[in-house]
Amino acid sequence: MYQNSHLEDFIEQLYASLSIRQPEQLNKYLIAERLNIGIYLSRNDSEAFYWDGRYYIFINRDLDSRQRWQDFGHELCHVLRHSGHQGRMPPLFRQLQEWQADNFMYHFCVPTFMLQKIHLPYDQFEAIRLIAETFNVEYDFAFKRLEMYQRKDVFQMKYALTNR
Template sequence: MFPYYQPTETELLICDLYQTLNINHPHEIDIDLISALWGADIVYYDGRAKSYWEDLGSVIFLNKDDPPEKQRVVFFHELCHIVKHEGHQDVLPGLFVELQETQAYHFMLFASMPYYLLPDPLEMIWSEYIGLLAEEFHVSLEVAAARAEQIIARLDEEYYYHRNDIALTKSKIKIALSVHRFGRKKLSQESEHMLRQLDNQVCSF
């Protein structure tokens, strides 16, 4: 957990709901259990992922041939539409659909890797931390890296209150993301030097 990270109201809601289900470890995040909490059924079929929500019930359709990691991420994306949205996207204005999709993306990151279950990054470089997120929460490295970027954004909001402690954290995340995305060969000499320094440091928060 991050001492200077302030979770959003949506994150806090997710954490409260998960704790009512006695979810205390990442491996206990079960999509069938969570869908039942929201009164939604999961259907695996041959088509593209989608969701329908009505007063009488909700259904999330997942492609049965997708790997489990993708099914998991898509499930949480579609769950956001059921939990937070109204109306059908086929008849909504384009900008409104874009807003819903952005909200669903962030919800997916919150729900697949909830704040209160994030592992302690102490004594770990950030490239290792991203790998740990992917392994423990059963998501891809790309999704884990996106959660790391989301953490940076939240830390930015608290930066001026805890500037010195957060600066090192942000640097480590950004360099780790650069390594993940572009490979070490494309890093600047300055980033290489900073990465070597940070690899030998223990995160001080």
């Protein structure tokens, strides 16, 4: 049986608090509005920051819709789970935050609780295509997210079998 991580539980609870339960409800503007986060398209690289009592996420407008969704997930992690100005942090701490934001992005953009409700085809390429289309993410992103999900599932099955 699949056991959620703390991050997967956090994301599922976040979506529940926003009354979002289905992939077709995944919308960065709706989510930002419900979280009281300003969201804007920008000519610059995507970034998040806090100013005058409110969080803002700026998304690079040159990205396509899939890349914007993915960047939104990355930047949202900084808003929800990080504090401080990265320009004033030691490089290794900044690197840690970026790794955390990337990991969050994969789980936020393709939430485990939604992924588990989908009947994934046995054919790997078809499963990747289905994830990419269902969650509006790039194919490479869908491949990596599927790999993360399957790797964890296999690890948990092996652990359960060896610890009976």
